[in-house]
Amino acid sequence: MCSHQFPSATADRGPAHVVAAHPEQGWSLRCDGAIVFDDTGELRADGSVVPPRRGPAERLAVAA
Numbered sequence: 001m002c003s004h005q006f007p008s009a010t011a012d013r014g015p016a017h018v019v020a021a022h023p024e025q026g027w028s029l030r031c032d033g034a035i036v037f038d039d040t041g042e043l044r045a046d047g048s049v050v051p052p053r054r055g056p057a058e059r060l061a062v063a064a
Helices: none
Strands: 018-022 027-030 035-038
Touching: none
Parallel strands: none
Antiparallel strands: 018 027, 027 035
């Protein structure tokens, strides 16, 4: 693991970077040990969960 620790973005080290990407499965592993999902949710190295950040329903595209 690199020098990044929770929280992943710090002023002195910058944001954590992706060390393993699996777009076919919808997730990436960052150097700070966090797993980031395509829906913007996270599973952090300390076991905490960041729920997905979704926009309001009226902004979603609707298939006709």
